[in-house]
Amino acid sequence: GEVLPGEPSDSGPEQGAVLGVVGVTRDDVLNVRARPGVDQDIVTTLSPTFDAVVAAGNARLVDGGVWYEVEVEGDTGWVSSRFVAHLGATTDVTAAVVAALGARPSAETVVALGEIVAGARSSDEPPSRITRTTVPEVDDDTGRVVYDVVGLGDDSVLGERLAVIAATDPSGDGFTVMAVEATAFCARGLGGEGLCL
Structure with missing residues (x-):
């Protein structure tokens, strides 16, 4: 498979866990990116109260931040762990x-x-x-x-x-x-x- 940025992290949610978007202001969105990292292509965007982010079971540490692989309404991508949590x-x-x-x-x-x-x-x-x-x-x-x-x-x-x-x-x-x-x-x-x- 392709080589992803960063290194594996074992701090992520388990596969199938459902997460919600947290800490995003009303006029902003959470970007789901093709690969872990703030400079990667955006696959889709999530509203501040979106609550159906499904963890894919993978997490990576990139530039000091942890990213989770997720599935959202048929799209797969990566989100910053700072903006999702179990509700x-x-x-x-x-x-x-x-x-x-x-x-x-x-x-x-x-x-x-x-x-x-x-x-x-x-x-x-x-x-x-x-x-x-x-x-x-x-x-x-x-x-x-x-x-x-x-x-x-x-x-x-x-x-x-x-x-x-x-x-x-x-x-x-x-x-x-x-x-x-x-x-x-x-x-x-x-x-x-x-x-x-």
Whole structure:
């Protein structure tokens, strides 16, 4: 077969594991490349919330970064391991967010509110990568926005996707958090009930 860039890595997901795209901003895409490496040809692109990336069982270390071979809707290619994870269980973390902030947070916009929540769920050491993965949805009395927090200094839990559900303040000015749901990003795979291994 052809000689691929880099060297083999045994850190990748097993063949058949289903991964989701993580940590990609709402107006960007994840490139699936013909070979591992940032300068390789693009085979296809994936949206920030695409969740049907199937691992082919191969991983390679190229220029200090690990790449996974994947299959996506009939295409085979390689993605940077920084932008995919096993999507674990979704849990309600509203109480934890309120406790961390000392009160139920409010902000002028849903986006600003999401940033406050993501900040409360992120780590300083190492600094988490925070990305907004959806355009905010706002109707008369509620709003919703999704943020990804990647990099929590934990070798099991890579991060989480935070769906922030907000209510407009009765005064009509600004938004207050109603609920926060966190979907775990797992590094090594899923155990029972969607918990990270």
